Amino acid sequence: AQSVTQLGSHVSVSEGALVLLRCNYSSSVPPYLFWYVQYPNQGLQLLLKYTSAATLVKGINGFEAEFKKSETSFHLTKPSAHMSDAAEYFCAVRRNFGNEKLTFGTGTRLTIIP
Amino acid sequence: KAGVTQTPRYLIKTRGQQVTLSCSPISGHRSVSWYQQTPGQGLQFLFEYFSETQRNKGNFPGRFSGRQFSNSRSEMNVSTLELGDSALYLCASSLALAPETQYFGPGTRLLVL
Numbered sequence: 018a019q020s021v022t023q024l025g026s027h028v029s030v031s032e033g034a035l036v037l038l039r040c041n042y043s044s045s046v047p048p049y050l051f052w053y054v055q056y057p058n059q060g061l062q063l064l065l066k067y068t069s070a071a072t073l074v075k076g077i078n079g080f081e082a083e084f085k086k087s088e089t090s091f092h093l094t095k096p097s098a099h100m101s102d103a104a105e106y107f108c109a110v111r112r113n114f115g116n117e118k119l120t121f122g123t124g125t126r127l128t129i130i131p
Numbered sequence: 132k133a134g135v136t137q138t139p140r141y142l143i144k145t146r147g148q149q150v151t152l153s154c155s156p157i158s159g160h161r162s163v164s165w166y167q168q169t170p171g172q173g174l175q176f177l178f179e180y181f182s183e184t185q186r187n188k189g190n191f192p193g194r195f196s197g198r199q200f201s202n203s204r205s206e207m208n209v210s211t212l213e214l215g216d217s218a219l220y221l222c223a224s225s226l227a228l229a230p231e232t233q234y235f236g237p238g239t240r241l242l243v244l
Contacts, residue, residue, distance in 0.1 A: 049230040060135075060221055061235040068230070107174065117229040118187050119164065121174040 019044045021108045023122035031130045036080075036095040038125050040108030043089065050091045051109040051119070052082055061107065067091060078102070103129045132158055135224050135236035143242045149210040152239045156203050156224030162186075163205040164233060165197060168219040177220075180205055181228050209241075217243045 024039040042048055049068050053061040065076025072084045078101075082093045091108060108122040136155045144150050156163050164187075165177040176189040180199035197207040203224075209216055219240050223233035 051232070053235070058240075060137075060237040061223075063232060063234060066232055111230045113230040118176045118179060118189070119223075119229075119233055120176070123173050 019048065019110050019112050019117070019120050021050075021110050021120060021122040023106075023108050023125050025125055026123065027126050027128065029128040029130055030098045032100055033097050036093070036098045036102065036127065038093040038106050038108075038127065040082075040091045040093065040122060041089050042091060042108075042110045044110055044112055046112050048110045048112050050082075050084065051111070052076065052080070052091075052093050053107045053109060053121075055105045055107065055124075057104075064093070064106075098129050100129050100131065103127055135222055135234055137220075137222050137236040137239050139239060140237065141240050141242075143244065144212050145244050146212055146214060148212050149208065150212060150241060151206055151208045152220055152222075152241075154205045154207075154222030154224075154236060156205070156222075157234055160224035160226055160234075161203050162225045162228055162231065162233075163199055163203065164223045164225075165205070165207050166221040166223065167191075168221055168238070169217075174221070177207065179228070186228060212243045214243050217241060 020043045022041045051066045052064040065074045067084045075081045111119045138153045162181040164179040179187040183199045194210045199205045219238045221238045223235045225231040225233045
């Protein structure tokens with residue numbers, strides 16, 4: 018089985034501050050991990066993905082995430098928050114195994130304080 | 132390349148009716164997945180199609196069904212609508228099955244009255 022846990026359903030940071038959104042995964046085989054962002058009334062947009070090539074993954078809009086196998090984590094970070102980063106963020110896992118589905122975490126709503 | 136398109140974008144139905152939603156994947160993508168998103172349950176997987184065959188199915192009642200055509204376009208159908216079916220229905224396409232990256236459409240917002 019596979020699953021992801023996102024710690025913190027709501028996170029608030031000041032504009033210009035560090036953004037840290039937490040994601041821990043559970044998978045019996047090496048996983049592929051993804052971060053998606055959803056703006057109000059829109060679908061999900063892929064931010065970045067880990068596919069075992071490099072543990073530090075850089076994505077769009079200045080976001081990056083580091084795969085840490087020992088901690089089973091894939092936290093999303095951005096050095097300096099911008100007002101346009103306000104959205105909901107989803108971590109997802111998909112095992113490279115058979116017809117595995119994409120499994121999402123419960124999401125973290127990020128609020129940026131001016 | 133054009134992204135994933137979903138039609139209609141908004142829909143209002145009444146209980147007991149049935150509804151069909153459509154999804155056109157990114158050109159060249161052969162896999163289409165459907166998800167239901169609600170505030171209470173989050174993102175839940177409905178089913179995945181590849182080469183016109185259902186390859187994976189989530190835990191939804193038989194009222195929810197889907198199909199994929201030879202051009203990879205997909206439809207999902209919900210029969211005998213219930214109030215709880217009100218949700219954002221998202222379609223995602225990928226080149227192939229796991230672990231290929233899925234790209235999402237804007238969704239169809241369904242309101243059941």
